[in-house]
Amino acid sequence: MPFQTSLSLSIELAKVFPVREVLTSGAEQLANLVRALKRNGSDFLVEEDLADIFGRGKIEPSLENDFRDVVKTGSFQPLHANSSIALDAGPGPTLCRALKERFYMSCVIQLSFLVWMHEETTLAAMIMENMLTRYESDVKGATPDPDYDGILKTLQSLPEDRLVVVESQMGLIPMVIWAHYILGLNVLIKNSPDGDVAFGRIGNPQVIIKWSSTFFPTGSLTNPDNKHWFSPPIIYLLDADMNVQLETKPNHNVSTEIGGQEFHRLKGYGTTFLRRLFNRQTLVADDDPIFADTANLAVSFSILLSRAMRRVPLPYKAIRKRNEDRDVPKQCYFSTEHWRLFDSSDLLFRGIKLDKRKISEYLEESSGKVIDDMAFPTSIRNYLQKLDQNTFESTRRTFLVDIKGLASWILSFAQVVDVESCADLPLRIAPQWMYYAGVLHWNGLDPIDIESDIWFKQIMKMMRRDINSASLIVESQRLFLTCHNGWSLFYSCVGDYDPGEINCELLSIKRGVPTNTRTGERKYRILDAPLIEEDVRAPKIIEKGGSYLPRCVTKVYKRTEHYSSRSEEFWLSVRFDIDEVDFHHRIPSQSARQDQRYSLYASYSQFHEALWGVVKTIPCPHQNEDCGPLQLDLDAMTVTGLTWANGDGDATDTRICICLVKGDARARWLVVNGNYCFAVMDAV
DSSP states (O other), rough: OOOOTOOOOGGGGOOOOOHHHHTTTTTTHHHHHHHHHEEEEEHHHHHHHHHHHTTTTOOOOHHHHHHHHHHSSEEEEESSSTTTTEOOOOOOOHHHHHHHHHHHHHHHHHHHHHHHBOOOOHHHHHHHHHHHHHHHHTSSSOOOOOOOHHHHGGGGGGOOOOOOSSSSSSSSHHHHHHIITTTTEEEEEEETTEEEEESSSOOSSSSEOOOTTTOOOOTTOOOOTTTTTTOOOOOEEOOTTTTTEEEEOOOGGGOOOOOBEEEETTTTHHHHHHHHTTSSOOOOOOOOOHHHHHHHHHHHHHHHHHHHHHEOOOOHHHHHHTTTTOOOOOOBBOOOOOHHHHHHHHTTTTTSSOOOOHHHHHHHHTSOOGGGGGOOOHHHHHHHHHOOOOOOOOOOOHHHHHHHHHHHHHHHHBBBGGGGGGGEEEOOOGGOOOHHHHHTTSSSOEEEEOOHHHHHHHHHHHSSOOOOOOOHHHHHHEEEEEEETTEEETTTTTOOOOGGGGGGGOEEEEESSSTTTTTOOBEEEEEOOOOOOOOOOOOEEEESSSSSSBBSSSEEEEEEEEEEEEESSEEEEEEEEEEOOOOTTTOOOOOHHTEEEEEEEEOHHHHHHHHHOOOOOOOTTTTTSOOOOEEETTTEEEEEESOOOSSSGGGGGEEEEOOOOOTTTTHHHHHHHHHHHHHHHHHH
């Protein structure tokens, strides 16, 4: 039974140093290889050890062929037009070498599998401990006295007359996949609830896993007092005469225990969740109407949520701080387009037919009602009553939490541009992370105030394993692109666009790892560079009252993106070179001309935050027309510069202040950003 390699294996994390080739290379070739691998984020000495440990495995031929077909092709697209950063979805230097040498390909495939199924930080700690043991034992190319992980490595070179016996089913799934589907060994599971289960060709098994009735998985409620229930099993390596050649005992170092992690494609993610949800305590047929009814209910709930969600611009946060009552403008209410919600739902619930008529009915029945009074379809109500009639209400409340979680998934991916192209996006299965506090406690009536990074963080949590790492939490405020499993998530404002054309609530997800096209470096995050102290020019009043001509006085004549490399990420700073026109139409002197030119710096996370925190005006019917002079309202003025703070007479004293940047998209960004930064200071 061939292993399905269509999974998006995280091959970019499997970096294996081509030791054999280096030994026959000249000094210049060696230097080039080291540079290429360093740019790819690899370590010279660590990769040598990894190749020595994993490279001896004989990979199942059909799996290796499928793997080669999947990884040998890729794509290369710029992050945006004229960007020096591109999203590279093709093989890096390590994998290119592995495609030529089976020794290295064996290592890449096995590490890809291990990273896919395990939490990477604990996996790295375990491998590091094993490598340290090898070093301390002064062993070359072998693992003496191996522990739990080490004995599995021995599987890679098992001769026909060797047998591995595992004393319990802990780690059963990865052991079967690794030993049988990747290395092609015969595996037998003995005394399982379904009897003996064999994987492989006819013949004697090379790996035997004994099913233990006294083994309790993590979190078991049936054995709370047993302090050793979580201990890994003892593993034996036997010869043909059943003599023990090697024995590994449980490692009680909790810091190096490997944590498992399950991933699922975005396509059908919600369907799998529902199949598992309704089959926890009873068996439900795949064609039972409860699946479609629940999916339809979740879609209608996502529409209700989208109507209640709203951005709260900074000026309104300041008003609340002063305990003043003022309604948030209707432009700030979320209300995701229905077609986006249906596209997202169709992908999440692939395999379940959604019924728009029923969705409309559920929506009409639930609108304007308290959530606790929501009526469930007959199939759901019957299912909940069948579980336990005495606890129906508590079970009903728990089920409502699941519906809110499903709706939050629908809303999250409804914000993704061209979500169908992300069907193969790998997402971690971690239902406890699918809630936003405002959604979880929503009563069905009150508005839900949402933060600027709500959807970015929601999807990032589902993509990444290390979301709780201290460095990522600290830097998340400057983060605007994150990459995992070969997919990049970033804000919609990334690029040289007009802020009026950007929907700040949308996100992009594309295949590829951020790669500097000039240096070939690959990084998995891009952050705003720390802010540079700037000499922000104060605005000068041009017209006050009367009429004015819409025009651009403060022009951006050059925009340059500057990327710098750090150990874990790229930093970006965008420089804007500005020329402020003499609005009195005088011919400026040389010194005055130089004074009119200056530079400002910004970046995309900052731009996203700024656009989220402002209120867009209702579109004007003649906004794209060239018009003549317009009349200024009372207490209105036009100014030079990119903010209205601290200028002539302080422009903030005026009810309406117009920065003259008509037609210059880059200057318009700087106005949005500059006035947002001023509002932040005012709100503190």
